[in-house]
Amino acid sequence: MTENLKKIKKCYGCGVILQSANEEEVGYVPANVLKRDDVFLCQRCFKTHHYSADKLHSPVVTLDFMNLINDIKAKNAVVVYVVDVFNFESSFNPEINKALSGLDIILVANKFDLLPKSTNETKLKDYVADKVEREGLNVKKIIVASSTRNYNIDELLEEMAAFHKKGDVYFIGAVSSGKSSLIKTLLRNFKNETSRYITTSIYPNTTLAVQEIPISETTTIYDTPGIAINNSLLGLAEKEVVKVIVPRKEIKPRTYQLLAKQSILIGGIARFDYVDGPFTGFTFYFAEGIKLTRSHVKLADKSFNNMIAHKKTQPISYLVTGVQDLDAFEFTTYEDKKYDVSWNGLGFVSFKGNGRVVRIYAPRGVAISYNESKI
Ligand SMILES: Nc1nc2c(ncn2[C@@H]2O[C@H](COP(=O)(O)OP(=O)(O)O)[C@@H](O)[C@H]2O)c(=O)[nH]1
Ligand SMILES: [Mg+2]
Structure with a gap:
């Protein structure tokens, strides 16, 4: 739904809304100039200032992360994709989605406790399901959860159990979506009966510090660093x-x-x-x-x-x-x-x-x- 959204052009110098209707009023820019994409100043500021409109952003999914994702693909491992329901639009990020395409995903819509008690969980789930479908993600299960309230974490464990026979489980998601908290809560419900220890190390061929949590002699949960979302206020x-x-x-x-x-x-x-x-x-x-x-x-x-x-x-x-x-x-x-x-x-x-x-x-x-x- 972006077809009727329009960006209002404002002057980056004084903040007034740019217009070409009246030369006597503030914010005036000639009509043929206003049409251009690179116009950020009203005529008055243009004459008195010099601004640079630096709009460059670093990419969301870095090369290091792509290396990690390629490894997950090669291992045919499972991804637990953690999104934050309060910041759904920013944590369900198109670039992350693109990187995850083709992988088997369990999607956790985390931080449900932040939404008002009256929130309809089914409606929220349907909403997420619709977005997932539009993005073409291979999501096997959507779980509305809260790591701080230990809500539906048992459901996540069950779902992981059904999958991790296949192999390792990688927790992936935006910074602060709650991956580490979810894993912490999971581990409270889970006994490490293996002889292996939890370790944090640099993931092969990357600079990413990834925590490895053994859940059986052969299977491991990976807690990955959050992916920084460059257009979120949380990151800026x-x-x-x-x-x-x-x-x-x-x-x-x-x-x-x-x-x-x-x-x-x-x-x-x-x-x-x-x-x-x-x-x-x-x-x-x-x-x-x-x-x-x-x-x-x-x-x-x-x-x-x-x-x-x-x-x-x-x-x-x-x-x-x-x-x-x-x-x-x-x-x-x-x-x-x-x-x-x-x-x-x-x-x-x-x-x-x-x-x-x-x-x-x-x-x-x-x-x-x-x-x-x-x-
Ligand atoms: N309200 C609420 N806060 C949460 C939940 N899970 C995580 N948080 C908070 O979100 C912040 C980021 O959590 P963290 O697990 O470090 O996120 P990560 O970057 O994805 O590993 C912390 O302040 C957590 O306390 C949740 O279910 N509900
Ligand atoms: Mg973390």
């Missing part, structure tokens, strides 16, 4: 900010009834504008420490910058010193369904209804997505 923000944005316990959804032209400022790092449509409820799923502030679209730029300047919100990151550091995206709903818009690594907003126009602001480099609702 400083440690203190990551601490605030990662939820520790069940999310308490916060619902705002909004009129068109109202705006919610998400800490000092993101923003959600309700551009157009009827009075609608928007539910925000973010860690408790993230302060949400209601504003009006007209005042939002100023409030946002002020809150950052006077440290009146939480979190504030070096990534965002003002609205000029946010990219904006806009989309319109065309069906009477429930939707989620998500910021990779940060959280998501759910709402329902046709004909709603919303604008999503994210720190530059952080991917956003929108989907039919997963919960």
